[in-house]
Amino acid sequence: MDSNILIQAKDVGIQLGGRQVLKHVDLTLRKGELLTLIGPNGAGKTTLVRIVLGLMKAQQGSLRRAAGLRIGYMPQKVFVEPTLPLTVKRFIELGGAANSQKNSLSAESALAEVNVSHLLGQQVSALSGGEMQRVLLARALSQSPDMLVLDEPAQGVDISGQLELYELINGIRKAHNCGVLMVSHDLHLVMAATDQVICLNQHICCHGKPEQVSNDPAYLALFGRKEAETLAVYTHHHNHSHDIAGDVVRTHKHV
Incomplete structure (x- = not known):
């Protein structure tokens, strides 16, 4: 190939x-x-x-x-229980970014790539539709795909x-x-x-x-x-x- x-x-x-x-x-x-x-x-x-x-x-x-x-996947949408305390940083890390791979990006770096660094400590449940899509893209990018x-x-x-x-x-x-x-x-x-x-x-x-x-x-x-x-x-x-x-x-x- x-x-x-x-x-x-x-x-x-x-x-x-x-x-x-x-x-x-x-x-x-x-x-x-x-x-x-x-x-x-x-x-x-x-x-x-x-x-x-x-x-x-x-x-x-x-x-x-x-x-x-290495594949980074961004789903159409993700449901997160509104009462679940979950920060954007932790959400990205749960996607595998927490240095599970040698070349993976930190949550901070992935968010910077999609221009939403300010959302790092934000609760996922409080994100707007546009913010959530950026976070999902950052989550996919965290794998350095x-x-x-x-x-x-x-x-x-x-x-x-x-x-x-x-x-x-x-x-x-x-x-x-x-x-x-x-x-x-x-x-x-x-x-x-x-x-x-x-x-x-x-x-x-x-x-x-x-x-x-x-x-x-x-x-x-x-x-x-x-x-x-x-x-x-x-x-x-x-x-x-x-x-x-x-x-x-x-x-x-x-x-």
């Missing part, structure tokens, strides 16, 4: 409850690459992530990992916070040269920074560069042309003008 390849799945398939959840799925992630996994609900994205993480075993095909591969697996990392974060979070993720993978496998529905925000996109619906409907996928007939059939054109690539187009009061005064034909 190429030394730059972190993980490689070939012809992966699995049935659950008598239903084919995944079939003939290929996936390759290299160092420094950001790969976004998209698809409708029930497409098999979560199952594929679990297979990648080693939590489930594929029934068909093969999965190969780089020797000694070769590969980050991020499941809907902007869950529960407002638009401005999502933009900042995706920019942060992009900066982290460049700074650490780690691979990033990200599951996301926020295509209009993430696809411009993505190297590769896999559109999944039990099988791989289409894959490639963002601009290729967004124009692929299979992608358009899956998401609908109107939604796909709106969400596909993070490019800003004006189709109207505003006067000084902010009112629309003229519209333009969208091209």
Whole structure:
């Protein structure tokens, strides 16, 4: 296997409850690459992530990992009992950061990486949605991972916070040269920074560069042309003008 390849799945398939959840799925992630996994609900994205993480075993095909591969996982959300006294520092350490690995980051260093050092002594139960996502990302980073697996990392974060979070993720993978496998529905925000996109619906409907996928007939059939054109690539187009009061005064034909 190429030394730059972190993980490689070939012809992966699995049935659950008598239903084919995944079939003939290929996936390759290299160092420094950001790969976004998209698809409708029930497409098999979560199952594929679990297979990648080693939590489930594929029934068909093969999965190969780089020797000694360290994976940092950021779940979609974590429930913490509101009455449980748990600081952010301890929460990150419980994720394995407390020097359990030679190269692991301290909670302080991991939080600094995601620009929320001030949350170190804060109670987890008191965090806002955006703060919690930063802490979850710091927890994943505390493993000094070769590969980050991020499941809907902007869950529960407002638009401005999502933009900042995706920019942060992009900066982290460049700074650490780690691979990033990200599951996301926020295509209009993430696809411009993505190297590769896999559109999944039990099988791989289409894959490639963002601009290729967004124009692929299979992608358009899956998401609908109107939604796909709106969400596909993070490019800003004006189709109207505003006067000084902010009112629309003229519209333009969208091209």
